[in-house]
Amino acid sequence: MICRAVLPSETYAQKAQRVLAANGYHSEIIRSTSRGVGCGYSLRTAGDCNAVRELLRREGIPVQNIRDERGMP
């Protein structure tokens, strides 16, 4: 399962990547541009979205949106 988490900044994306790596998750930072927000950062992670969401929440990392690549939250 591939999970996509949208984060507000590159700094948070880098921090999230570190947190996930420390917990055994490999991830990739992808830049994106969306109407109304502009430049943003997604973290593409091989893993369950619920687990990823909880891990990032515990570390105080703000996640704007998180869903698996099929579009399911």
Add this chain to the structure above:
Amino acid sequence: MIVNFDNAATTFPKPPAVQNAVAQAVRNYASAGRGSHPLAKRGSALVYKLREEAAAFFGGEPEHVVLTMNCTHALNLAIQGICAGGGHVVISRLEHNSVLRPVYALAKAGRITYSIADVFPEKERTLAAFRRLLRSDTKAVICTFCSNVTGQILPWRELGVLCQERGICFIADGAQACGVLDVKLSDGINFLCTAGHKGLYGITGTGLLLSDGRYPLPPLMQGGSGSMSDLPEMPPFLPDALECGTLNIIGAAGLSAGLRFVQEKGTAAILRHESALCDALCKRLADIPGVTVYRSPGADYAPIVSFNIHGYPSEEAAAALAEDGFCLRAGLHCAPLAHRAIGTEEGAVRFSPSVFSRMQDTSRLADAIARLASNGKNHM
């Protein structure tokens, strides 16, 4: 041969690791946070590494580390931000113009009032002086960890506790302390401002503002942040809220290497080395008639010594020492308040060693000062 004893301005020479990191960065890095291509990712990783290293060194979170141009920039961000809503602030009598000038400008514009706390050799008296000035509308205490003129260390941990008890923001100027004193955000500091190019051995054009996240700050400048670009305002989260424009990547590489250098050496070891040089100089100067050293018994000092030679205005003394190859800064050191506090309104000569300074050069400097002092009465 040039010997730099003006490291309080900028440390020179830089460690080989910093020189190499800067040279490598010029060759291999472009920008950060401006794209997802390999060059941009490389730069972004470097910048994040610096944030992590600074957060680990001083305490705090990487996302609360803001890269600035220098300590003055960091202080202006914190001071102007905290004072945006008005109120009263307290500063010390030893502050550099990077604290005094923004505070004075805000007061002159009618936006804040301020008080200046006396500083004494005894910590308790200094603390009491600050306490006496706190009011119900006091927004912040803004002060240096140690004076850039005398080196006197202020009771920053006790001030941090006092501020926390009163719910007052504590903005600390770490320009002279970071890299030699064991300062941490957890000392009750809300904003730690420092230079990258002094005791952290980075290059000029770098500084850090570390926040504990408690007080949001409005930006001083607006521009591109590489995030939320479709919004007309700066992003509301750190560090993006306070960083706009292209970051100084080369500087970041140097500062990262500098932090690692200081970490490896240890601030305690650096302080011991530099203090030994200051103590040796003070001992020699005490035996030279006509030389006044501005240190008080009972006070604690960072490794900085200011002195004057009778018969020589400070700039002339420094010029004469420069002819012998010794680089020392004279005058007011951008800290007229401090000079007024110690009675040197016309300036003094400042000795500030680094981890690379040597005892034999310090001894030769003392010899040069002795020669000048012996000519002093004939000089005026």
